[in-house]
Amino acid sequence: MQNIIIASTSTVHGSGYLEYxxxxxxxxxxxxxxxxxIPYARPGGISHEDYTRLANKAFAKINIKVKGIHEFYNPAQAIKNAQGIFVGGGNTFVLTNQLYKHNLIDILKQTVKNGTPYLGTSAGSNICGLTIKTTNDMPIVFPPSFNALGLVPFNINPHYLDPLANSKHMGETRETRIKEFHHFNTPPVIGLREGSWLHVTQNSIILKGPLTARVFEYNKVPYEVETETQLNQLK
Amino acid sequence: MQNIIIASTSTVHGSGYLEYxxxxxxxxxxxxxxxxxIPYARPGGISHEDYTRLANKAFAKINIKVKGIHEFYNPAQAIKNAQGIFVGGGNTFVLTNQLYKHNLIDILKQTVKNGTPYLGTSAGSNICGLTIKTTNDMPIVFPPSFNALGLVPFNINPHYLDPLANSKHMGETRETRIKEFHHFNTPPVIGLREGSWLHVTQNSIILKGPLTARVFEYNKVPYEVETETQLNQLK
Structure with a gap:
């Protein structure tokens, strides 16, 4: 029944919010x-109201209204009753913390499993994985757990970035970080480049968008998969 | 009494481990x-033994022997008895988790406060701040807390990176991330570029190395400080 879009980013370079x-x-x-x-991830620290206005503006172009979860007295009920759900990007720790604080993890997971269409971008995609342990975000708040919705049997790394040629910076590359993840965790990780998304339905997980994605499996050499690849064997 | 070096990195581009x-x-x-x-941060997931060998090799050049904390039956006692302490870089979450797991946070803090010289690089520098909330690392393990040693009254951002001109990547810049931190936290953050370090003694915190550092204070415009600047007013 489930119907989920897990997108690397809300915005690709040179284009408007969700335009691509x-x-x-x-x-x-x-x-x-x-x-x-669900505006809880608050990119750049913006308010729930301002973030919801941004989403509203983008969805107005396809004649869909957007209501922010913060406008409801009972956020769990708002999730249950929703015709569709969009969880926007920002800081994954802030997002996860708010979901736990309002006790929304289980209800969100169940509602999406039952078929309510779910769109996640960036942080909203991170939480679709088993854990948020492959987020790129700064841990600016301490959530009660790194466990996420587990809508797919692997982890997401959004905004996946290839190593920069000629960089003199000694900080770890994204690939190095994900390899470190696999010293302590076994689930696969999908590195989704900006412009890519996964479309997840009951029996299928398909890579969409113009680019390849990079798959990291425990104890395997990382590899690229083409767009339209079926990924439902991955776990 | 305290005597601490908080270094951005162990290695600058084109030079050997700790050479600079x-x-x-x-x-x-x-x-x-x-x-x-203390090799707990395990960069790239290397073993405690291999990491200690690396440190040993660097310190052999100045005739100092290095013993890894994992070689001791009682790590708390090893910290108490040490003539000097070096906490190497790697993953800040892994490091913090191990320190909590072995119940070493308080003893390490007290020992350094009492005057045992402490060198931190990268992750080993992050933990000198109030919290690890301004680390750049991937949260690959879930530590019991983000609270760190608090040897200085602010947070550290090591490997500080200026925004890349002409980047088409939509992930947040370092400055954006630190500004997000300040939507949820008030302590200052010092962005230490690779090659910079802070020398902390009882009454003084001085920026060292060839570069300027970037200081982020709550509700202020970020600013640069020159090398040799005294930073002990910052809190």
């Missing part, structure tokens, strides 16, 4: 006239 | 013939 994917979202949310927006 | 700072370390550890190495 908006026609796909029109089809994805075809049965919704209003969707529920 | 080794003569300063000779003076810093002048009263030690053996120092205690």
């Amino acid at each position: 994917i908006i026609q796909d979202l029109k089809a994805f949310f075809k049965n919704a006239d209003t969707i529920l927006f | 700072i080794i003569q300063d370390l000779k003076a810093f550890f002048k009263n030690a013939d053996t120092i205690l190495f």
